[in-house]
Amino acid sequence: MDHEEKQADPQEVKAQARAGRAALAAMLAPVRARTRLAMGLQIVGAAATVVPYIAIAELAKVLLAPGPTDEGDVRRAVLIAVFGLSVRALFGGVALALTHFADVALQASLRRRIVERLGRAPLGWFTANSSATVRKAAQNDVHDLHYLVAHSAVETTAAVTVPVVGLGYLFWLDWRLALLALATLPLYAGAYAYMMKDFGPQMGRLNAGIAAINKAIVEFVTGIGVVKTFGRAGEAHAGYREAATRFGEHDSGWVRPMLKLEAFSSMAVSPPVVLLVNLAGGVWFVHAGWVSPVDVLTASMVALVIPSVLVTLGFGAQARREATAAAQRIAAVLETPVLPEAVRPRAPEGHEVVLEDVSFRYDGSTDVLKGVSLRLTPGTVTALVGPSGSGKSTLASLVTRFHDVTGGRITIGGADVREIASERLYRHIGFVLQDVQRLRTSVRDNIRLARPDASEEEVREAARAAQIDRRIEALPRGYDSVVGEEAVLSGGEAQRVSIARALLADAPVLVLDEATAFADPESEAAIQDAIARLVRGRTVLVIAHRLPTIVEADQIAVLSEGRIVARGRHPELLAEDGLYARMWASHERAVV
Numbered sequence: 001m002d003h004e005e006k007q008a009d010p011q012e013v014k015a016q017a018r019a020g021r022a023a024l025a026a027m028l029a030p031v032r033a034r035t036r037l038a039m040g041l042q043i044v045g046a047a048a049t050v051v052p053y054i055a056i057a058e059l060a061k062v063l064l065a066p067g068p069t070d071e072g073d074v075r076r077a078v079l080i081a082v083f084g085l086s087v088r089a090l091f092g093g094v095a096l097a098l099t100h101f102a103d104v105a106l107q108a109s110l111r112r113r114i115v116e117r118l119g120r121a122p123l124g125w126f127t128a129n130s131s132a133t134v135r136k137a138a139q140n141d142v143h144d145l146h147y148l149v150a151h152s153a154v155e156t157t158a159a160v161t162v163p164v165v166g167l168g169y170l171f172w173l174d175w176r177l178a179l180l181a182l183a184t185l186p187l188y189a190g191a192y193a194y195m196m197k198d199f200g201p202q203m204g205r206l207n208a209g210i211a212a213i214n215k216a217i218v219e220f221v222t223g224i225g226v227v228k229t230f231g232r233a234g235e236a237h238a239g240y241r242e243a244a245t246r247f248g249e250h251d252s253g254w255v256r257p258m259l260k261l262e263a264f265s266s267m268a269v270s271p272p273v274v275l276l277v278n279l280a281g282g283v284w285f286v287h288a289g290w291v292s293p294v295d296v297l298t299a300s301m302v303a304l305v306i307p308s309v310l311v312t313l314g315f316g317a318q319a320r321r322e323a324t325a326a327a328q329r330i331a332a333v334l335e336t337p338v339l340p341e342a343v344r345p346r347a348p349e350g351h352e353v354v355l356e357d358v359s360f361r362y363d364g365s366t367d368v369l370k371g372v373s374l375r376l377t378p379g380t381v382t383a384l385v386g387p388s389g390s391g392k393s394t395l396a397s398l399v400t401r402f403h404d405v406t407g408g409r410i411t412i413g414g415a416d417v418r419e420i421a422s423e424r425l426y427r428h429i430g431f432v433l434q435d436v437q438r439l440r441t442s443v444r445d446n447i448r449l450a451r452p453d454a455s456e457e458e459v460r461e462a463a464r465a466a467q468i469d470r471r472i473e474a475l476p477r478g479y480d481s482v483v484g485e486e487a488v489l490s491g492g493e494a495q496r497v498s499i500a501r502a503l504l505a506d507a508p509v510l511v512l513d514e515a516t517a518f519a520d521p522e523s524e525a526a527i528q529d530a531i532a533r534l535v536r537g538r539t540v541l542v543i544a545h546r547l548p549t550i551v552e553a554d555q556i557a558v559l560s561e562g563r564i565v566a567r568g569r570h571p572e573l574l575a576e577d578g579l580y581a582r583m584w585a586s587h588e589r590a591v592v
């Protein structure tokens, strides 16, 4: 196991942090004005928080003063306290409402921008991985901004304003009282600075330790079958034990002393200690004749408020860190490459598909397809065959414009696919792929995805032709069953739903990836039958895995390492005695 603890390059970490802050600032720009207004209101509201304390002190002075109590003074003190509380509630409430409205607007606009951007992303961009990223960005990451926008700005403002105004009042009252209110803070700050001294690298080591333990657990669990079979449980445990021991050593070496220090520093700002210091010091001040007992009481109340600022600032910093990371992920999704839409779109005339000298690379350096030219005549089936990795799926995905070619061009009915408006393109071209697109909605809606206005009879007709109608009718709620919940479909069944969808869409050009392995012969025959119906009369490009499709195809294109190395019908290619004949021979051997 690798125990090397990788330390990130500090320059890189700094650049990352800068990029994160910039992404966050750009994302929050639309709500900045409202956030600032809310902070302004909150300063007034928070300053008013101190007013009742002062009013109570004044009231105490009035009540404790020798001689008869002046009712007018009492009433005035009470009114001032009520006024302070009201201003605080009103301004604080409006400030929070403003930031919450800003947050709702920001979330909605970010989600809209994500959807709008993804609507223009090439379909080839949508993989399982990218779907997870998008889901995380649209749900969790956008939500992670909530605390920062709706709460943090306003709460931090309040947390800073209250002690500052309170201290200002204490300085006005007596500077010694103000300093007394701050007396325990240097202890806290000193302990905190000491804890933070080595924090970054130590946390890195701690996280590396946890990662090592997790890795050992995953290794053990995923290999448990092999481990048990060969009676090696002891050895497998050793990896975990070693990782756990290292973690434990580090834990006792750094974390435990830190925890003691933490407890000490928290105690320095805890209410009992603050109260004790202020009252004890206050008693001394009173004896010295510097202040009155009522002033000591007021100062103690203000001193109690001060530590709360530390907690709120801590939360604020944490929220900012999380929001920064979230903003970076959202920014990445918002920068998803998009397929350019033609300014003056063209309409295809006819259904012939022509690939002219097409090249393609995923990564900007290696050509996966090199100078591929191919003509797909309307009403014929072209079968793509070739070894694994030769570029068959890539070629099919270019015809459906899941990606744009990096060289050459592809035309449908004489128009470059890049010049056809995408909505029109997908009325013209249908696809049934292995990685079957199943939506979490009713089977009916899955079938009529391309034609939402299709009648019930048309949906059923398509399902019948795709040989899936009886299976759907046997589902708990028939066509209303939700795919993935009530309708758990096997690979073969899902592909037949896709075929029904393509039949209903009735696009004249069809790209088809035949399923490789759906075991039972009944399902196999049903799919074969459904496909035969589907391809009839269309321009078809099929990634062929089944013998009948290949043998009966009007044209077979043999791909090898991104080039078409042979083209023709089955008997012609066999006679050429090249790659195709070799593939055929090994296939026959495998079948026999």
Ligand SMILES: Nc1ncnc2c1ncn2[C@@H]1O[C@H](COP(=O)(O)OP(=O)(O)OP(=O)(O)O)[C@@H](O)[C@H]1O
Residues within 6 Å of the ligand: 362, 363, 368, 386, 387, 388, 389, 390, 391, 392, 393, 394, 395
């Ligand atoms: N999304 C992708 N990003 C980067 N490279 C890819 C991507 N998809 C495929 N490739 C690479 O392109 C080459 C052609 O892959 P492709 O899937 O088109 O071949 P294939 O003939 O369809 O293979 P198979 O029969 O195994 O499905 C391979 O080297 C593959 O690694």
